[in-house]
Amino acid sequence: MFISGFSMVRNATKLYYPVRASIESILPIVDEFVIALGSGDADDHTLEEIQNIQSGKIKIIHTEWDLKKYPGGGEYAHQTDIAKEHCKGDWLFYLQSDEVIHEKYLPAIKKRCDELLTNREVEGLLFNYKHFWGDYSHYIVSHAWYPKEIRIIRNNPEIHSWRDAQSFRRIPAFNGVNYFQKDNTYKLKVAEVDACVYHYGWVRPPEMMQKKRVSFETHMQGNEKAVSIFKEEPDVFDYGDISKLCIFNETHPEVMRDFIKKFNWQNQLYPHNSQLKKHKHDKFKYRLLSFIEQKFLKGNQIAGFKNYELIHPKPANQ
Known part of the structure; x- marks a missing residue:
């Protein structure tokens, strides 16, 4: 069995992504890690950050982004x-650069x-998610956030990243351009894996978080918008x-130790003499839905969007 890790990134260090920790978190169980590294800004040092890992498993593909062709x-x-296209594995393990796997999950x-x-019926593996918010001690459990997502896929050329790369679909006659198409696309048949992705995308110094949001909306809607x-x-x-968020009392991945040491914005999380902003997960509608889901439905979301078809296969040795 050969497992490939893969990811894509641009301006990771400039925008406070834990890209090194993300890659290192699954290196012990992958045979290679392929990363598409977009040409970044002059003050970004993502290439050096990745090279400092000093692993022969890592393969860097240098790319240019075309936001007009792929808006x-x-x-x-x-x-x-x-x-993905440069991966050789039987299974392909995808992590975005703000996602990290705790070492305790690697054996499973x-x-x-x-x-x-x-079992060729299984096209991917479904992971649980823990979304950290603001600091490393709080995380969100909310109807407004996705609780699970596909992060391992079979190496099938018909499987493609979908929409803004949150997930995957099988697209047999893909034209290579329209990643938002729905017609003639198929949700992957996936099995659950007893593991959790730690998502740190909303844990940044407040000024860096705002810069990241500006960058994201520029990619999504263009500079003018x-x-x-x-x-x-x-x-x-x-x-x-x-x-009001959940308190995290467990350990973080060991590879995040040095990154977490940089945390220095605690005094900015509760601004004095200002009305605290309400985010989507703070609104009454989502708080009520979340309460019902967690209290009575074992965390299952009410009419939540699922970009997968969950199956329950028996292992080959049973």
Whole structure:
């Protein structure tokens, strides 16, 4: 069994992505790690950050981004596909650069890949998610956030990154351009794996979080629209009231140790003399739905979108 890790990134160090920790978190169980590295800004040092890992498993594919050809976040999916196409594995393990796997999950992940290797019905593996918010001690459980997502796929040329690269679909006659198409696309048949992705995308210094949001909206909607969206907003992101979020009392992945040491914005999480901003997960509608889902439905979302077909295959050795 051969497992390939893969990802895509651009301006990771400039925008405070834990890209090194993300890659290192699965290196022990992958045979290679392919990353599509987009040409970044002059003050970005992502290439050096990746090279400092000093692993022969890592393969860097240098790319250029074309936001006109792939608008609306489609370039994220395109870059993901570029990395995917260079993978040799039976299974392909995808992580975005703000996603990290705790070392405690690695044995279960590898075992699951091995026991389902010959079951061709299984096209991917579904992971749980833990979305950290504001700092490393709080995380979100909300109807407004996705609780699970596909992060391991079979090496099938018909499987492509989809929409803005959050997930995957099988697209047999894909034209290589329209990553938002729905017609003639198929949700992957996936099996669950007893593992969790730690998502740190919303844990940044407030000024860096705002810069990342501007960058994201520029990629999604273009520079003019992004300028319009943020012209009335402050330069510092307001995380709102994090006191109502879940408290994280477990350990973080060991590879995140040095990155977490940089945390120094605690005094900016509760701004004085200002009305705390309400985010989507703070709104009454989503808080009510979340309460019902967690209290009575074992965390299953009410009419939640699922970009997969969950199946329950028996391992080959049973």
